[in-house]
């Protein structure tokens with residue numbers, strides 16, 4: 001996918017021309033560098049569109065989008081072709097699926113249907129979301145993606161696949177549930193995709209969308225072309241005549257911190273469950289109460305406020321916990337072992353055992369008393 005150069009004439013999603021350009025730099029929540037990106041904030045819907053200024057291309061088709069995470073590992077190019085697809089998202093995704101399932105289960109009756117649900121996972125890569133949902137609900141999934149290696153796995157798991165590099169969504173097929181998980185922010189024309197997906201939804205069909213939150217995760221990297229706040233996404237879905245059943249914040253599993261994913265806050269992502277508008281059904285629908293930013297000064301202040309709050313409240317706290325935990329294990333392994341080493345080397349005895357034996361018996365007595 002080659003991106004169009006310098007085409008910042010309108011908001012990617014609502015297509016409004018009422019916007020301002022801004023540049024954001026921050027040490028701990030870096031933005032997209034001004035040398036390569038034009039960022040525009042849409043004063044109509046409140047979303048941010050990122051436009052690249054150089055010859056930048058992303059390849060989702062040949063898997064290099066996912067392989068970019070292993071660039072530091074030395075693997076022979078020939079080997080890379082035959083290695084199984086790298087799925088760096090699997091642990092992260094697992095908790096994501098549980099969260100998605102819980103949200104859908106709680107707020108829609110889609111999963112209580114007595115017949116099989118027709119499900120489309122748009123940008124579903126390897127079909128693991130479908131595989132997870134299938135264990136819990138009666139579902140028939142189709143996985144649509146650009147990545148042929150992912151689709152090969154989805155196909156081997158027994159799902160219908162649509163290779164979006166060659167094929168469009170079928171015109172004659174409608175779905176009860178469409179999931180769009182961390183996909184919308186990668187798309188050059190998100191409005192077009194939302195309208196296409198709307199056509200594929202059955203009457204009262206459910207659309208589940210999850211994207212990174214502009215105020216909860218950094219505007220990082222080469223691959224995200226839009227950034228949304230919860231209200232910005234709500235506004236756009238309401239404008240496209242979707243009705244919102246439920247929306248909120250979600251985040252990656254905090255265990256991912258150990259895999260170098262530091263930007264985990266309670267508001268890392270936003271999700272929206274919406275229904276194809278049907279005036280006949282009466283539900284309590286949400287409306288957007290948008291706070292729009294007038295100029296770049298106001299927006300940058302807000303970004304700095306949210307990012308610094310997250311860095312203090314979540315990220316630094318997690319690092320501090322890790323430091324203390326490592327110090328605890330360091331002292332347990334190092335000091336008694338050092339004593340033992342010295343005593344066994346020079347005095348032919350074990351010191352730490354003698355030292356900790358009284359403590360051990362005290363602990364046993366304590367537990368006996370408790371029983």
Ligand SMILES: [Zn+2]
Pocket residue numbers: 011012013014015016042043044045046047
């Ligand atoms: Zn807009």
